[in-house]
Each structure stands twice: as C-alpha cells, then as structure tokens.
Amino acid sequence: MAARLKKTVVLVGMMGAGKSAIGTGLSKRLGVPFRDSDAEIELAADRTIAEIFERDGEAFFRDRESEVISRLLDGRPAILSTGGGAFLAERNRRMIHERGVSILLKADVELLWNRVKHKTNRPLLRTPNPRATLEAIYAERAPIYAKADLAVQARSEYAISEMVEQVVKALRSRPDVLEDC
Ligand SMILES: Nc1ncnc2c1ncn2[C@@H]1O[C@H](COP(=O)(O)OP(=O)(O)OP(=O)(O)O)[C@@H](O)[C@H]1O
Numbered sequence: 001m002a003a004r005l006k007k008t009v010v011l012v013g014m015m016g017a018g019k020s021a022i023g024t025g026l027s028k029r030l031g032v033p034f035r036d037s038d039a040e041i042e043l044a045a046d047r048t049i050a051e052i053f054e055r056d057g058e059a060f061f062r063d064r065e066s067e068v069i070s071r072l073l074d075g076r077p078a079i080l081s082t083g084g085g086a087f088l089a090e091r092n093r094r095m096i097h098e099r100g101v102s103i104l105l106k107a108d109v110e111l112l113w114n115r116v117k118h119k120t121n122r123p124l125l126r127t128p129n130p131r132a133t134l135e136a137i138y139a140e141r142a143p144i145y146a147k148a149d150l151a152v153q154a155r156s157e158y159a160i161s162e163m164v165e166q167v168v169k170a171l172r173s174r175p176d177v178l179e180d181c
Pocket residue numbers: 013014015016017018019020021022038081082083084115122158159160161163
C-alpha cells in the first residue's frame with residue numbers, strides 16, 4: 001500500500017545492526033531520500049571516520065555528527081541512518097525526538113559480532129579483544145538505545161527486505177509519521 005512520510009525517520013542502534021542497509025531499502029520502499037550521517041561526515045571532511053578519530057579525536061567527530069544530524073533533520077522527510085554512537089548524546093536525542101522519529105534496530109551481540117568481525121573500519125573496535133569490547137559497548141548503550149520512539153528486532157534469518165517491512169509496520173503505528181494514501 002502507498003504511504004506518505006511526514007517526518008524524517010532516524011535509524012539508531014549498534015554498529016552492525018543494519019542501519020545503513022535497512023535505511024537504504026526503506027528509502028526505496030517509501031520513495032524518499034536516504035541519508036547516512038557517517039557518510040555525510042566523511043564527505044564533508046574528505047576523510048574516513050577512522051582517519052577523523054585518529055587525527056582529531058572522538059570528541060571532534062561527535063561535534064561534527066551533531067551538526068550533520070541537525071542539518072539533515074532540517075530537510076524534507078527522509079530516512080536518516082545514524083552512526084552507532086549518535087543516539088548517546090542527549091542533544092542528539094532531543095533534536096531527533098522533536099524534529100523526527102527514532103527507530104531502534106535491536107540485535108543481539110552474536111549477530112552484531114558476525115556482521116562486524118571481518119571489517120576494520122570501526123575505530124572503537126580496534127582493541128586487543130574486539131569481541132569483548134563490542135559486548136561492553138552493547139551493555140553500556142542498551143538502556144540509552146531503549147529511549148528510541150520505536151523498535152524493531154533484527155534476526156539473522158531476516159533478510160534486509162523483511163526488516164524493511166517490519167520497520168514500515170512499526171511506522172504505521174504512528175499516523176503522525178506515516179500516512180496511508
Ligand atoms: N537483515 C540483514 N540481512 C543480511 N545482512 C544484513 C542485514 N542487515 C545488515 N546486513 C549486513 O550487515 C553489515 C552491517 O550492516 P550496516 O552497515 O547496515 O550496519 P550499521 O548499523 O549501519 O553499522 P554502523 O553503525 O557501523 O554504521 C552489512 O554488510 C550489511 O549488508
């Protein structure tokens with residue numbers, strides 16, 4: 001069924017939860033633009049996130065992240081995939097809640113680890129025991145992610161297209177966000 005998006009949908013959750021992958025599919029499904037805060041930061045800085053963390057530090061990255069999210073929330077309704085740490089800052093949570101709607105992609109540590117273990121582009125996991133680091137970050141962040149307006153559970157057996165449909169279903173529970181037409 002056709003639907004009209006009235007507010008920007010902000011995907012939040014751990015690295016590897018599928019924010020970028022599901023966000024891309026969701027934007028096609030709803031016929032709205034897709035934005036990714038990590039990608040926008042890299043574009044503006046002309047450097048990778050790993051390079052930004054290395055040269056300028058995490059605090060600098062977090063400031064750029066807030067600026068980018070604010071700018072993207074000003075635009076027409078879209079799908080905005082955020083970096084895994086974006087929802088931790090109160091300032092970001094506030095502007096997302098006021099100007100858009102947040103949806104958490106929940107996934108257990110096993111699934112996340114299977115998705116991120118072969119990649120080296122996540123600076124926070126460049127530690128001697130990245131699996132233990134992922135578990136620690138997960139435990140620390142879970143109560144904060146739980147503040148999202150909506151949530152959908154990711155499972156290894158769900159394809160990206162199935163996850164997209166789950167998200168659409170969750171958004172339909174909010175007529176102020178997604179209107180049938
Ligand atoms: N439902 C799914 N089925 C199969 N593969 C998936 C699914 N969701 C995500 N993936 C794959 O898992 C990997 C991690 O997903 P993705 O990059 O979208 O995570 P992310 O939440 O954006 O992470 P980050 O916070 O680090 O940007 C990608 O290779 C993606 O294609």
